[in-house]
Amino acid sequence: MQRRFGLGSVLFAALCLVGCPSSDSGKSPTGGATPSSSATKSSIDLKGLSGTITIDGSSTVYPVAEAVAEEFQNESKGAVRVTVGIKGTGGGFKRFCAGETDISNASRPILKEEMELARSNNVEYIELPICFDALTIAVHPENTWAKTITVEELRRMWEPAAQGTLTRWNQIRPDWPDQEMRLFGAGTDSGTFDYFTEAVVGKAKSCRGDFTASEDDNVLVQGIAGNKYALGFLPYAYYQPNANKLRAVAVDWEKDKEGPVLPSAETVVNGTYNPLSRPLFIYVSKTAAARPEVDKFIEYYLTNVATLATEVKYVPLPSKAYEMALERFHARQTGTGFGGVPEVGLPVEEILKREPKQ
Amino acid sequence: MISPKRLIQKVVTGLFGHMRHQSRQDQLFNVVGLACTLVGIVTLGALLIDLAVQGLGRIDWQFLTSFPSRHAARAGILSAIVGSMLIMLVTLFTAVPLGVAAAVYLEEYARKNWITTLIEINIANLAGVPSIIYGLMALGLLVYYAGLGQSILAGGLTLAFLILPIVIVATREALRAIPKDIRVGAFALGSTKWQVVRYHLLPYSMGGIATGVIIAMSRAIGETAPLILMGALTFIAFLPPSPVQSDPPFVNAEWLDSPFTVLPIQMFNWVSRPDPAFLRNAAATGLVLIAMTLSMNAVALVVRHRSRRRIHW
């Protein structure tokens, strides 16, 4: 009996200890040690703000959202709290269109069903592209033959008809080795997969079924780096830190006549790496934007995401695009420029110039 | 100090000494049994060493008391540790009383008819439902329908439902293992059913219940998918409100309503980042998680040890 009481009091004491750090609510214990990173512009006045901002959605956009949330929270000295979840683009939209979250991270534009849901719940959204994710075609470093590849060849390699039939390198180009190809790619449920198939095969989700898919891009890196005859597509953010284990293949899109282009921060920003540069979005609810802390947060977001995105290995948009996005936000222009249907290969300024429709 | 030769002698006699007078069969089985046990232990060792090599160096006070960050070197697991502890608290205090009560009813009170059979099969079935389905159910039922929101209470209840079948099954088996004589004797002395249960059955079955609780809680603390689904966060840089406050009634339950994150979600998130420094963080988080589980189970282990010593039949 007494022992049980002792246990209870230990538990209670532990709870108190646990609760203590939070008494200075929200202040980061690393407060002293974080001068804002390099060049974030603190010209936005963050005094007098308070509240909580909820963000949810894509795990691809998450690293960027985390970076901005962290910096903003530090800048506002913990007065504004930001939380980020990773339910996935679909799950994020479900919450967003039901009015539960303020901002939705999305690796694809909003689709028709979600637009319906938003309409029925009177949720108006402002669509803002925030950075690029470039899909890189990667091969093993000892792969000396595939230095460039055309989109047409990629299509032949990845279309559904290739399943079981197109299995060797020399079937793509006769001067390539007569060896079996090992294909790797993103999981069939991700926005990466959707975008890749849309860009390469011409129809989203239309793809051969016999490649090694993985949700975890680190696993793809390992797979490609472990097989001389492997080829795979993965986000640039995962290629870049592993550039010693993989080699990128220059992609030649016949439509834009740029010739074969290797993915890099420059080629993505100046729009020559096509069609595999895909924009990532955030959707802000108009009602949320009416709150001062959300308003300032989005301003902070759009002014600083260029530096922060580079830090997490994503590619920023051209600065003109950020200006246009900020204009759109200030004007509270709601709706989507995609009409609920995904599109590929569009330059970002085009997307922002389009008249958004609900 | 004991010499190495003496030490080895002691270990060998300890493990195998009693074999000297056993039959061939028994000696053989001793070896086989030990080998099988070693399979589990060696795997555990490999896992722990793997995690330790990658992550042990990363664990320091800064890591344990910082919030998540995009800079791997600055990131920490404070919000995750607190979230895991609070969630486990809710889970423990929901699943154990509910599970033990249900098992006691089914074993001691229920009439052995088809309804009881149905409930038995039902419970065994629930143990096999994948954890993510509990997440889906919790989302619809707890978060939206019951209005609990994406809170610690909802998260704790989700996990409690998940591990309830394990607790029930373990408790039932522990109760079944008690010989009938004890019940009969207690009834003969005029006890009511509840008195038999409370003063005779529960103390003897504590050991088995403890095993069930250990296995169940160990499972709950490592769950990722159902919590993400019902709304646990990944980036949260503040702690839930303190349960203690300076004005009466001095305790509050606001922390139950707060958003949260847990250690496995942080691990899951960091493990899929391209920066190898995050993999170190993930390994370190894994070690912290295992340490937390061990300390959580330590109480149950003591309870089990004490209870088994008392069994004299």
Added chain:
Amino acid sequence: MTPVASDMWIRAGKRFLERCIELLLLIAALFSVAITCGIVAILIYESSGFFAHVSLTEFFTDTQWTPLFADAHYGIMSLVAGTLVTTCVALAVALPIGTIVAIYLSEFAPPLFRETVKPILELLTAVPTVVYGYFALLFVAPLLQRIIPGLPTFSMLSAGVVMGIMIIPYVSSLSEDAMRAVPKLLREGSYALGANRLQTSIGVVFPAALSGIGAAYILGISRAIGETMIVAIAAGMQPNLTLDPREPAATITAYIVQVSLGDLPHGSIGYQSIFAAGLVLFCMTLFFNVIGHVLRRRYREAY
């Protein structure tokens, strides 16, 4: 002795208390039924939308499961095969090893060894399944590749083996508890008749503890069928209708995780397919549990 009026009140009060306690316990027991109802309700409700589009014949006879592709196929058998094969591999590892460990710890090992090793083995359940998944992929798969040449990185074999090791404590701990609780008399009787330790363990203690061992097996099997992360990471995510454990495949659980945390809009048919798959899994575990229950009823011995 004549009963005093106050005695009667006391007894009535005690009876009332007893009834209250019994009611509380009943409510607790019915809770599990309520949870099942909740799960079944949500599964059926969401799959009804799915089955409005996909016929049952197509669902059960199509050989491909590609609901996320533009050319969608909805043959659940590929996922069912993946689930069954990984479960069988896991059980082939966990059941024999777990039982032998339980017998060894309960009957043969010295007490100090037993009390130290049991918690250590239980620690296997504490390792997060994410860690197990990567362990299977990065450690076990290359190891198996040396034994079986030509084994791909993702395979049901590596996922199943690691899953089996994770389940060993479920089987061994609960079985050992059951065996320890068998009265000493039975063992002593057996020794008195001249049996050695192994014969006693297998012939007397094991059957006496069969109820508990059966429960341990059932929990282990259920855990294997319902495991998510290990197969999601290590078995590959491509649905594959095959019974060969050396190939990669997707299980029902891995598919559910993939879609629910992914980019599909909630409410689309691809999303609803996870509920249909979940329903099939639920029925599968129900089937195995009914069989298990019948077998246990048959062979149980009460002391």
